Amino acid sequence: MLQSFAKRLFGSANDRLVKSLRKEVERINALEPEYEQLSDEQLAAKTVEFRKRLQDGEGLDRLLTEAFAAVREAAKRTLGQRHFDVQLIGGMVLHKGDIAEMKTGEGKTLVATLAVYLNALPGKGVHVVTVNDYLARRDSAWMGAIYRFLGLEVGCIVHGLTDMERRAAYNADVTYGTNNEFGFDYLRDNMKFRLEDMVQRDFNFAIVDEVDSILIDEARTPLIISGPAEDSSELYRAMDKVVPRLEEEHWEKDEKARAVTLTDSGTERVEEILAEMEMMESGSLYDVHNIGLLHHVNQALRAHKLFSRDTDYIVKNDKVVIIDEFTGRMMEGRRYSDGLHQALEAKEGVTVQMENQTLASITFQNLFRAYPKLAGMTGTAMTEADEFREIYDLEVIEIPTNRQVARLDNDDEVYRSAREKYEAIIRQIEECRERKQPVLVGTVSIEKSEYLADMLKKKRVPHNVLNARYHEQEAFIIAQAGAPGAVTIATNMAGRGTDIQLGGNIEMRVRQEAEPIEDEAKRQKKIEQIEAEVEANRDIVKQAGGLYVLATERHESRRIDNQLRGRSGRQGDPGASSFFLSLEDDLMRIFGSERMESMLKRLGLEEGEAITHTWVNKALEKAQSKVEARNFEIRKNLLKFDNVMNDQRKVVFEQRRELMRADDVQEAVAEMRQQVVDDLIKRCIPKEAYAEQWDINLLHEECLRLFGLDLPVHDWAAEEGIADQEIRERLSRTVDEKMAAKTANIGPEIMRTAEKHVLLTVLDKQWKDHLLSLDHLRQAVGLRAYAQRDPLNEYKREAFELFEEMLSQVREETISLLARIEIRPQTAIEQLTPQRPSVPMTEGRQDPALAAAAPGAEAGMQPVGGGAAVAEAPRPQQAAAQIDPNDPATWGKVQRNAPCPCGSGKKYKHCHGRVS
Structure with a gap:
């Protein structure tokens, strides 16, 4: 009570922040007359001036007022659009590195240009992340006019570009692209063998459009690059x-x-x-x-x-x-x-x-947390503010609308059965069509959108269907969804990127109807006719009550519902929204309260009647918030697991870059060689062990395997008074002499190139196998909860042990290959330069349900598939029906950390996989 009184008296923290930013807006507005007097050349020259001031030590914050004024003026001259005051506030929030929540139709695309321009001035690159290729292309061309006018370069990353085109786009001051493309380029770059082949620069600043969709909804779905298994x-x-x-x-x-x-x-x-x-x-x-x-x-x-x-x-x-x-x-x-x-x-x-095997993977959570500065914008983020703050350290700031929202949001209507609900929906659509009010119908699946479309066909109601089957016509269908009496059925409205304008979209109609006309006079006449028709239609639609949003179900997330609802009532337009539900809907059936069903029965609802009450809305919101909280806990827990792999990924990727930057890796290889010798001596001659406890046979065999040397180690061990240190020094000296002789034989330059090639190749191979081991471990640790052990701690401990083992394998395999490698002196260095593997690689996304249902995803730790043997044992590479435990020839390729197929219960590397 006291808190609500204080809020009314002083305003919320959000209100106070917005109020403080209005002072900066006044300063930007004060510069407008001065900037209007500048010529195009003088305005473009401001970029050079700003960059000079940055080089002289002035900070970006000091430039904000003038930079925003320059962008606003450039937008007026290139696009004919002037940033509203609230859009300037949104730009400041993005520059601060926070999330700007702006309602649909408030011009988020234009808002981004302010923060993008300011942060692009240092020349380190700014990434603008969109949800699909269409928006990336559209925004880079549309907003690119502002940047180019001011002297900045603009790039666009979409599917199907060559490495050369990607490199040019990333080297631009501003780069538009999808979240998937930025992520896959990051992974592909870290599979390259030369720095000059990499396409991305170091991350600097990213603005994520539809930030809730990318950083919340898709957060637990890793990007995966895989090769054939x-x-x-x-x-x-x-x-x-x-x-x-x-x-x-x-x-x-x-x-x-x-x-x-x-x-x-x-x-x-x-x-x-x-x-x-x-x-x-x-x-x-x-x-x-x-x-x-x-x-x-x-x-x-x-x-x-x-x-x-x-x-x-x-x-x-x-x-x-x-x-x-x-x-x-x-x-x-x-x-x-x-x-x-x-x-x-x-x-x-x-x-x-x-089937494919993972070669590289990363989640969006860890990809975007790699940016030193991150910001986002969306129409619906406030419901997830806690998650943004906790996971990404991003505050959500609600930006006021330019005009008051005039949309009427009706109470939900709840029916007993789906049949009654759909009949009521059809009646509502027919009523809207009679008064020429456009209707946008939201469904949750293709199946339900087509079921509703069939019902409308039987009633002979003209309509458009927008779902995954017809996504090619997406922009045109959405653009004309505001025409009088239009009925549009859409599966989901997140990130469509095209506004529904009352009366229809002039620009889209001109492109469809006028541009194909070759005669200039006829084309111009057609454009005028379209403009007059749309203006008349706009008045008709406004009189009818604006766009009517009709949702056929509640989504698990309130944000998805708000995105659909937000399509109506843009920029002060009239509009209305209603949700039609039934007790047979998934959310009601799985998460809804049983009390609601009993309450409806007690009320004795007649056939076709609905219950509407604010209490019902609150009950549904409570069910949705429970689901959201549960999903947040799953994402948070999964992030804890993924952070373990992310820490290891950072180490491996940074190590690769250092290797690629180095002129040669001779010193690193020499250290590895010494480490391999030390590890071998520790294994075969334990510290403070008696001579008769030494495993000299193993030492002899390992010298053959690792170094290709048949050494008289038995004679060494038989010498009176010899210690492990002496044997270590002799072995180390012999190995160094062999490698020095090999280097002299084939030439130092070729040997240095071969060392780099072998080291990078082995590191990539071992990292790939390590990812597979971590996948198996992730599935295994969930059942440890039944033994009162924390799965996360178990995963951390064993993942670290696996990582240490991987590094050991890298050292051993590198030294072994270099010891055996035979290179003809005339071999060209180009032939030794590593190239990307020629095997086909696939870009993919893991099923989010796999992550959600995997052991360890939730506190409950439900086992997948039954007993402990399943979780503990990684899946063999060979089909089980073809395996004979007594015949190693039938086992195929067995991972080193997998259980030995012979059934001994030991790991393969400690049983039949042990090198003897």
């Missing part, structure tokens, strides 16, 4: 035949956690089916040699029971194409990882592609 397409097709033969009691489905697991009876039934198919000869599904089969069964079960066609993906051109759940767009070229995509392909009867 083994082909097990037939196994996926076989497992796909197993799931339809299971009954409901054979699996348990948790819709909240988006997880499905076999029950005990289900496991037994699967074992029976696999035995019938002659795919599992003996033992339990959880035996070590059947782990591969279990993995494929689990993925087939997930594909059938958790993923729905036309909701999570569509089938197009013999491919399963993922639908982004937040934008409703197709994600061409993106694939679910860990075999889930192959399971979906088998389910849908399309060509099953080869």
Whole structure:
């Protein structure tokens, strides 16, 4: 109570900050008459002046007033648009490194130019991150007119560019691009072998458009670059035949956690089916040699029971194409990882592609936290302010609208059944069409949008459908959604980037109807006709009440609902919004209170009647906030796990860059050689051990394996009074002499190049294997919670041990290869220069549900797939049906940290994989 009184008296912290920034706005406005008097050349020369002042030690904050005034004047001259005062405030918030929450239609694209220009002046580059290629192209061309007028270079990163084009775009002062492209370029750069092949500069400042979509909704979905692994397409097709033969009691489905697991009876039934198919000869599904089969069964079960066609993906051109759940767009070229995509392909009867192994990966959380300065803008961030503050150290500042919002937001209408709800929706659409009010209908999936479209067809109501099937016509459909009586059905409105203008979009109609006309006079006449029609239509729509937003369901996140609602009532236009719900909706069914259903029954609602009350709205908001809080906890916990890999990734990527920067790596290789000798002596001649306890046989074998040297170590050990230090020195000296002789033989220059080539190649190979080990470890540690051990601490400890082991493997393999390498003296140095591997690489996104359902994702730590053997044992590379524990020839390639297929229970490297 006291807090609310103080807020009314002094205003909120947000209000006070906005008020303080208005003083700066007044100073910018005071400069406007002076800047209007400047010629184009004088205004463009301001950039040179500002840069000179920066070089002389003046800070960016001191330049803000003049720089913003210059951008506003440039926008007036190039685009015919003048920044409003509230847009100047938004620009200042972005420059401070915070998030500007601005309602839809308030001109966020124009706001960004202020902070972008100011921060581009030092010449270190500014990245503007958009959610799709269309917006990146559009904004770089549209806003690029301002930057180019002021003498800055503008680049644009979209899919399909060459490395040369990408490098030029990144070297520009301002670079527009999608979050995916920035992320994949970062990963690809850290797989290059030469600094000159890298395309990105060091990160400086990024402004993320639709920041809530990218940094919240997509935060737990890593970007993955992968290469082909083994082909097990037939196994996926076989497992796909197993799931339809299971009954409901054979699996348990948790819709909240988006997880499905076999029950005990289900496991037994699967074992029976696999035995019938002659795919599992003996033992339990959880035996070590059947782990591969279990993995494929689990993925087939997930594909059938958790993923729905036309909701999570569509089938197009013999491919399963993922639908982004937040934008409703197709994600061409993106694939679910860990075999889930192959399971979906088998389910849908399309060509099953080869599995991939991760070569490099990063989450958006860790990608964007790598920028020294980060800012964002969106229409809906306040509900996630705590997460932005805690994870990214970003404050959310609500920017006032230029004109008062005139939209009428109606109370939710709740019906008993989906049928009654849809009938009410059709009635509402028909009423709006009668008064020529445009309607935007929001749905949560393609399936539901097409169901509604079929109902409208039967009623002969003209309409447009906007979903992943028709995304090519997206901009035109959205642009004309404000025409009188227009009905538009859209799966999701996040990040569409095109405003719905009342009466229709003049620019889009001119492009469609007037530009194809070749005769200049006729074209001009057509343009005038379009302008007059749109103006008349605008008055009709305003009289009818503006755009009516009709949502068919509540989303799990309030932000998605607000994004849809925010399409109406832009820039002071009239508008209205309503949510039509039923007790059969997913959110109501899974998260809604059971009390609501009993309350509706007590009220004795008649067929087709709805309940509308502010209490219902509050109950739904409470359910949504619970889901949001739960999702935040999952993302926060996943980030703790990912931070472990991120710390290791930073070390490896920085080490690679240092190696590439170095003229030669002779010193580093010499240190490695000494470390390998020291480690070998420690293993074979333990400290303070008696001579009879020394493992001289192992020392002899390891000298052969690592250095290619057949040394008389038995004779050395037999010498009277010899100590481990003497043996170490002799071994070290002999190895150094061998490498010196090899260097003299082939030439120092070629040897230095070979060392660099081998070291980088080995580091990349070991890092790839290490990522796989971490994936397996991540799945394993969840079950440690049952032993009262913290999975995160277990993961940190074992991940560190794996990392230490990886570094040891890098040293050993590098030294071993260099000891054995044979190079002809006439070999050209160019031939030794490392090149990117020629194997095809795939860019992908991991299924967020995999991350959410993985052990360790939540405090509950639900096991995936059953017993501890599953979690503890990484999946072998060979199909289990082909493995004979007694015949190593059938094992295929086994990872060093995987359990030995012989069934001993030891790791492969300590059993049959041990070098002897």
